[in-house]
Amino acid sequence: MAKELTSRAENYSQWYNDLVVKADLAESSAVRGCMVIKPYGYAIWEKMQHSLDKMFKNTGHSNAYFPLFIPKSFLSREAEHVEGFAKECAVVTHHRLMKNPDGSGVVVDPSAKLEEELIVRPTSETIIWNTYKNWIKSWRDLPLLINQWANVVRWEMRTRLFLRTAEFLWQEGHTAHATAAEAIAESEKMVNVYATFARDFMAVPVVIGHKTESERFAGALDTLCIEAMMQDGKALQAGTSHFLGQNFAKAFDVQYANKEGGLEYVWATSWGVSTRLMGALVMAHSDDNGLVLPPKLAPIHVVMVPIFKTDEEHKTIIAKMDALKIEMENKGLSVKIDDRDNLRPGFKFAEWELKGVPCRIAIGPRDLESGMAEVARRDTLTKESIPQENLADYAVTLMDTIQKNIYQKALDFRAQHTIKVDTWDEFKEKIEQGYFLLCHWDGTKETEEKIQEETNATIRCIPIDTFVCEESGTCVYSGKPSSCRVIFAKAY
């Protein structure tokens, strides 16, 4: 089954879609561009949510919830913002259906037309800032640090499971601050939270950087992002953190009384990551046998497969596994015993590999004799014989080893696929092979557009810490002077 993944897939995109479906993460729904997240996939998302949520709380944020519907007039208050989202909004125009007069099904009741149309939120800045207006009066109310877990709708032209669906799940943080410096610090803090999460939980190395003006969030003064490299060398924007200046405060008239008694507009940030992270997880680590999950996000850490011929053997092995399971669970592992009696061991091995379970333990008659167990690692596909009494401790350490190993693998891969390029010919050649290209850029929109037209590559970001980029040189396209390298890549 797993082997079909690559043989039938003509390219990486199809391989990805196949993998998502076969590994039981998600599937297309009856609604165009939407997806059904299946229980196994959702379990991974929940793990992401819990880890992120903890990080948000640790940085002083609280959760709240705001409405799904946004009055059309709200969206138009901030000019750039509405322009950025206008083309992809779902609009509610009526609130009632009625029986079709001709007797066939139902139709929209024309008398139930809404006075003002409602927009299904593509992001919540407007409705949140309309609320903040009432929450913020004094400098004592600041900073206001709120996060919301929600679904949003963006009517995209083209969709792909997890990467770009019409409806997706995400979190969006919206904060208000007394000064620009505080807001900028907040947006930097949160992009670092995302980078830490990607590194420590997803085992995906990311580049932190600034977006160029043309890639900036609609309504932001600055957009920080994390960019991850997938196994085909393409980039995936995995999270963003925006410094919104006073744009929304002015549009929604959010002012506070400062210590001196004067009125000032507040400074804003917003930041978010979405179920797209699931896509990043799949594309960063998976191989032809299926998913490879980092232990920190795996719903199941250890799966145990019994091998037996007789009822008696079965009973003994399951008893042994039950005891092991309890021992491992006490050490914080999530353990599953696959006791299905209609499937052979080989089938189960393949199936759990497809689902990316980090560690598999098989115990059979041979092991009963010897007191050992066969332990297989998902990341390296290697097997080892381990004494049963050491299994629990071994599994605990193994989780750590695997987590580190797949991160290192991804990091090495990125290092091998990131190069400095200084000539246009080399740029055109390497960009087709799937690389992050560190290049000089003259800083103009025109050059950025021309390069995209000719090669389909975009500036993913102006990197901050990851690479040493501050050096003088000349633009790879125009030859004009430049003081810093940026990352060019093809992106999802």
Place this chain on the structure above:
RNA sequence: CGGGAUGUGGCGCAGUUGGCUAGCGCACUUGGUUUGGGACCAAGGGGUCCUCCGUUCGAGUCGGAGUAUCCCGACCA
């Protein structure tokens, strides 16, 4: 929204120049034998062939329109 491909049991597919009761593999059900890397035998169940219109004695097959999905662009978290 442009370009391309594809719609046939749950999944993956075949179906010839239009022809007779629409097939195959997987999955499913029952019984048996199996079980250390995707088992085997036997017997079963399951189809408005995407929709509508047309051509024809006869349409899964030909024509038209619609629709959905996927891929490639443009757009995007």
